Amino acid sequence: MIDRTHELPVTRQCQILRLARSTACYQPQPRSDSAEDLALMRRIDELHLEHPFAGARMLRDMLRREGHPVSRKRIGRLMKKMGIEALYRKPNLSRKNALRLKQLGGRLFSRTFDRQDAEGQIRAAIINWFTYLGMPKSVRAGQIVPAV
Numbered sequence: 112m113i114d115r116t117h118e119l120p121v122t123r124q125c126q127i128l129r130l131a132r133s134t135a136c137y138q139p140q141p142r143s144d145s146a147e148d149l150a151l152m153r154r155i156d157e158l159h160l161e162h163p164f165a166g167a168r169m170l171r172d173m174l175r176r177e178g179h180p181v182s183r184k185r186i187g188r189l190m191k192k193m194g195i196e197a198l199y200r201k202p203n204l205s206r207k208n209a210l211r212l213k214q215l216g217g218r219l220f221s222r223t224f225d226r227q228d229a230e231g232q233i234r235a236a237i238i239n240w241f242t243y244l245g246m247p248k249s250v251r252a253g254q255i256v257p258a259v
Contacts, residue, residue, distance in 0.1 A: 151179065152189050159195050166197035 113124050113135045125132045144152075151174070158170055165173070167187040174181050190196070 148189065151181065152193055154179070155186065155189055155195065156193065159190075163198045166199075169197075 112128060113121060113130075115121060117124065119127075121135060122132055125135050154174065154177075155170060158165065158173055162169070162173075167183050167190060170190070171181055171183045171186045174186070
């Protein structure tokens with residue numbers, strides 16, 4: 112797109128293309144992991160195998176006790192780079208949504224909880240289907256609806 116050997120100056124080429132000149136001149140610097148980062152990543156991996164529930168804050172504290180001056184954000188960035196995540200209990204959203212459905216006014220007729228739960232899941236699936244299709248629009252009697 113931008114040709115530095117062309118007779119038009121780079122600034123004029125950028126104006127024609129409606130492009131910032133800094134974008135045309137930008138050359139990204141290749142990043143390589145430093146030896147310190149690699150050693151730190153190795154130690155984080157070892158600690159994660161010993162303590163899989165430890166998150167970035169707990170790992171930061173463990174590493175500081177060992178004499179590594181690191182921040183929580185750096186530990187989090189390296190964990191994300193390695194694909195490591197702390198193991199912890201996550202919320203059970205299907206049960207929470209079933210209770211929300213009850214609060215919305217969907218009256219459940221079943222007496223046992225298992226059936227109520229199943230009914231709630233069915234209603235949630237129906238609601239999800241309607242939101243996927245889009246809400247139906249009401250039309251006045253006698254009004255012609257254009258075909259889509």
